[in-house]
Amino acid sequence: MDKLKILVVDDESRMRKLVKDFLVRSGYDVIEAADGEEAIDVFFTVKDIALIILDVMMPRMDGWQVCREIRQHSKTPIIMLTARGDERDELLGFELGVDEYIAKPFSPKILVARVEAILRRTNSKVSDEAVDIAGISINKTAHIVKVDGVEIELSFKEFELLAYFVENQGIALSREKILNNVWNYDYFGDARTIDTHVKKLRSKLGDKGDYIKTIWGMGYKFEC
Amino acid sequence: MDKLKILVVDDESRMRKLVKDFLVRSGYDVIEAADGEEAIDVFFTVKDIALIILDVMMPRMDGWQVCREIRQHSKTPIIMLTARGDERDELLGFELGVDEYIAKPFSPKILVARVEAILRRTNSKVSDEAVDIAGISINKTAHIVKVDGVEIELSFKEFELLAYFVENQGIALSREKILNNVWNYDYFGDARTIDTHVKKLRSKLGDKGDYIKTIWGMGYKFEC
């Protein structure tokens, strides 16, 4: 995962191309979708989409609907493109959980600036060196975990799982939730595979392994 | 800490009052500052300011400078108020770490909507609340129950049952109703099993166990 992925949804290909050009030039990966249904389809199959730019006016399924649908499953930032001056639209958007609102016609510079502002905000953990909790230090950029200053070797899944636990510190996580977030959205395997990974994590974390608590009949929770 | 505090900085008192009115009506605590220096002074003396609304044009120290100063020590969200149409300003703002940019004149509704959008994003901890009744604190997110501040261990069913009681505080609940809500609707076992769980709950709750009252010939009721 090098470049951040941005999903651009607009029915006009000319507009998609314009936006894409500027974003690519600023170092992002751009994925396009031509209507709402395609957008949702793409969003739930492609992993790690960092931000969505969404046109309001689209045939079949409009931007609000797409937004509503996505907000039911994800907090991925959404920027809405809409016709200038419609205040009602803007209010509706904020209620739906739109993060930013840009009126057409807009300057591509403004667009890029806002994209970066949002990504700086939400993806700030990427830039942060390392999260440190109770002697466990997790560096997502370097993919390194240290316990009391000593580096320990974790596999990819173990690392992702630990990161997920730490990010949701103090929250009870059901197996289903863990599968949907650490594994792919469409993973159909056995939920018990989580147990195996938890076992390995616990043993590799040593004493600190006890912070991963079992919630009987429910799932797991990371808590110090 | 009940209401969130918002610092409003503008040299025009009329403008401050306008913004304040709307924010107060939306349930925020508003602190005012009339210029940049006062703003910084207030910001670093008052604790827990959740958001800053900053006018660009101010005598002595303008908004950009205030922003720069604050960003050196804090990530508190900043909304800038600036004259409409000055794109250069907007770009500068994003570079400085401004979170949002609102052009004057603006509708107060938009202002409130944006404030709420930002606070929802940054202050997402608001959502994981714990219900607290007569010394019994139930945190559904963390799956933790505390009695007078001391955590007690409950099994899955016990937790669900207690949560159901507390949610229906003061309401008489028949065994049938309890079975349908806490157990699966297709549970065909003995209704007496509720008694056993109530017994366990009462004993684990200690003194507070008395709040679960028996309604003879009918069921139970949680009442303080």
Place this chain on the structure above:
DNA sequence: GTTGATTATGACTAAAATGTGAAACTCTTG
């Protein structure tokens, strides 16, 4: 008080969920 019904309680058992080690499978690399 006595009676019949209802609820409380403690002990017990069956069932369910989790822990664990090893085997099977997958995917990459040399």
Place this chain on the structure above:
DNA sequence: CAAGAGTTTCACATTTTAGTCATAATCAAC
């Protein structure tokens, strides 16, 4: 294609829980 790491599955041990039952205590009505 063999080796090796990472992942997943499986079987079995272990732990925890839910539910049952017998008995004791309580209640309402007479």
